[in-house]
Amino acid sequence: VEQEIYEPLNIETAIELSKNLQLFDHDDHLTSEEIGDGNLNLVFRVKNEHSGKSVIIKQALPYAKVVGSSWPLTLDRARIESESLKRTYQLVPKFTPKVYFSNTNLAVTVMDDLSDFTILRKGLIAGNIYPNLAKDIGHFLAHTLFFNSDFGLNQQEKKVQSSRFINPELCKITEDLVFTDPFYDHGTNNIDEDLKPFVSTMLWEDQSLKLEVATLKKAFLTKGETLVHGDLHTGSIFVREEDTVVIDPEFAFYGPMGFDIGAFIANIILNYLSQQVHLRNQFQRQEYQQYLLNIIDESWNAFSEEFTSLWNQYPQDVFMNIDGYLEQTLQEIFKDTIGFAGCKVIRRMIGLAGVEDVECISNQADRNKVKKAALTLGKKLIVERSQIATINELVKVVSEHA
């Protein structure tokens, strides 16, 4: 690419770029469309309708698309995203789109087109079953979290690697929108008037809850254990009957091990609670909610089993064969996971960005009932995370809320 000065792409220049990159022949007839449904970036699909070959070009905008130019946002997130995708592809190619090209100045990443996949959030709202999802996510998390940490990566290399994933602006979004604003009557919150008294009593006036949130926020700020995805909600996971692929790691940074697992579980929990309304047939609902509880249970078990196996096979630290160290490590990850899941649940109910699972409930009373259940559960996860000792206990707590 000769011209490397940043400019937002449009459907014509997206085609031009893919031809310049020799991803297609110059005389191919290509179509292009902008398909992004995310909050922050442009996403183009460029396709040769004749051969069926296609690629995705994702480009960061210098501001957040959802808010507009009044919310400037660093283009460096495109570099972070492409570097994270490439690193993740080394570790778990099966679960990662292949990057064909990336350019820091243009803030673009060109990758596999996953258009024959479905975004998991949509699939769960539709009540679909994905038999490999939990196992795949557990495997994905075990490998990415282990091999980017001091447990599985040479400890000097890890320091060098972590310096490439300094992501202050996107971390700040999480620090504000997940770990701060929902716990105060803050302007970024988005709360139904009918819910305000409940939220005020439940969250804003509870000093002991805030003390626990402060501890979790501090862990997010300071616990640089491994390269986390940073935004692992069900909108960042593509699924097909048998396959799972994780996209959109622009929030990646060196953070706590439990953050991604907590985000995943939080989003499964929100879908679980929303099914109270979506599936009116009691038998269907119970069956599907049981499937969702199994996802929580199975993904954690797959994660901890695979993490254990990697720990025993590829130890980078001499202490890793000391009795009890693995168990202590997993217990700490688990406790953080539950607390982060609680924060994520709460922020999706009253913060700047909701989740479609709940927001698509058109009846206000039904929607607020789900939100109240979620807020109650989210708070419980935060304040009682030390008492919830096993994944079965977590599942039991969740099941008591819908």
Ligand code: ADP
């Ligand atoms: P954002 O960071 O703005 O949230 P995402 O990476 O989540 O952007 O992508 C937004 C949407 O674009 C996805 O929900 C999906 O519909 C589409 N998309 C993104 N990457 C791909 C891909 N590799 N293949 C097909 N569609 C994609």
Ligand code: MG
């Ligand atoms: Mg996204």
Ligand code: MG
């Ligand atoms: Mg997004």
Ligand code: MG
């Ligand atoms: Mg994103």
